[in-house]
Amino acid sequence: MAFRICHNLGRPLIVPINLTKTPSRNCNFSVQNCxxxxxxxxxxxxxxxxxxxxxxxxxxxxxxxxxxxxxxxxxxxxxxxxxxxxxxxxxxxxxxxxxxxxxxLTEESVKSVADTGKAYVHDFLDVYDRPVLVVVASKHFPGVHEPVENEKLCVFLVEKALAKLPAGKDEILGVFDLRGFGTGNADLKFLTFVFDVFYYYYPRRLGEVLFVDAPFIFKPFWQLAKPLIKSYASLVRFCSVDTIRKEYFTEETVPANFRD
Missing domain, CATH: 1.10.1900 (c-terminal domain of poly(a) binding protein)
Incomplete structure (x- = not known):
């Protein structure tokens, strides 16, 4: 049995942690801690x-x-x-x-950016009953749309994902498909915006972030981004497509771009 120290109005309490049925990289930000x-x-x-x-x-x-x-x-x-x-x-x-x-914000107001397929809310929840926001990095090109248009799509999709939360659930899963990522897809300002949005305006809603099949060229970009997103970097897990299929979804619910 593992334990956690919780501070309720300055009084430390030791409470047990249930280690069953939790994501492999569980978020340190869970509101239910206290x-x-x-x-x-x-x-x-x-x-x-x-x-x-x-x-x-x-x-x-x-x-x-x-x-x-x-x-x-x-x-x-x-x-x-x-x-x-x-x-x-x-x-x-x-x-x-x-x-x-x-x-x-509506489907119509973000349609031109959404039609690129660069990001969407998955139709199914993951195995932990979390709504899933998928980003396809290879389809993001910073100069094609105005930054504010990309920001609007981001916020619209966050709102859409939160609207899918089942009763009693609080967090969503972010999945970044990094296959095919190149220097032309790198957008440090937008990535920082995404994590700032969660920190300032949707605190503790982001349960985990999966970076899927990150290529070598992504690593220097991540080293630049990591200090900017600060503690939220601890939510990130680098993993493979196989991990996505086996640990986060069933055969019926895995997103189409991660199927065989």
């Missing part, structure tokens, strides 16, 4: 709501707004139940959603 009782959680959510209303009254309300209790609780867990830190991060996230126009 939790409070319903009454304590509700009180903290109310505090955050009150502060947001008083200090940031102009922020929108409703789903993903300043009064969205599910969103507030998620950011509280991300900030280890610090009201001040949760308010700061939530304020930034809600403002970004408003300025970026997340709620206005």
């Amino acid at each position: 939790s409070l009782g319903p009454n304590q959680s509700h009180k903290l959510v109310s505090k955050v709501k009150d502060k947001l209303e008083k200090e940031h009254h102009g922020l929108p309300v409703g789903k993903n707004g300043r009064d969205d209790e599910d969103m507030i609780l998620w950011f509280l867990k991300d900030r280890r139940f610090s009201v001040e830190e949760a308010v700061a991060k939530l304020t930034k996230a809600i403002k970004w959603r408003q300025e970026f126009g997340v709620s206005t």
Whole structure:
């Protein structure tokens, strides 16, 4: 039996870790590492709501707004139940959603970029019941579309993947198909954007990232990217197509581009 130390409002608790049915490279960011009782959680959510209303009254309300209790609780867990830190991060996230126009993104608005096949949300969940976001690196060419168009596709697909989360599940799987990757596909700025989006606006939603069949030419690119994405680099697992088939999907659910 393995154990984990969890800090709940400054009090360290030792809790057992269930090692069965977990991904081989489980994320260190799981929100479920630390939790409070319903009454304590509700009180903290109310505090955050009150502060947001008083200090940031102009922020929108409703789903993903300043009064969205599910969103507030998620950011509280991300900030280890610090009201001040949760308010700061939530304020930034809600403002970004408003300025970026997340709620206005549709299949049609990202169609020209999506039609390249460079990224998509897989129809099936992986064996750990996580929605799957697949990126085909060899189809990404930085100069073909404006950076903001690629960013919009990224955010739209993240939203789409999160909408597929089964009840009780919190994380998605990112799969980067690196077969055929060349220097013309390298885009350090966009890769940094992807991980920044998860850190600032969708914290702890990215459970694991698989880099599949990375060619030798990808390694120097990764060495440049790794410091920029900081702790999120620990989510990355380099693996083979065979690993994808055997460890993450069944024969019926494996993405088409990873079939024989």
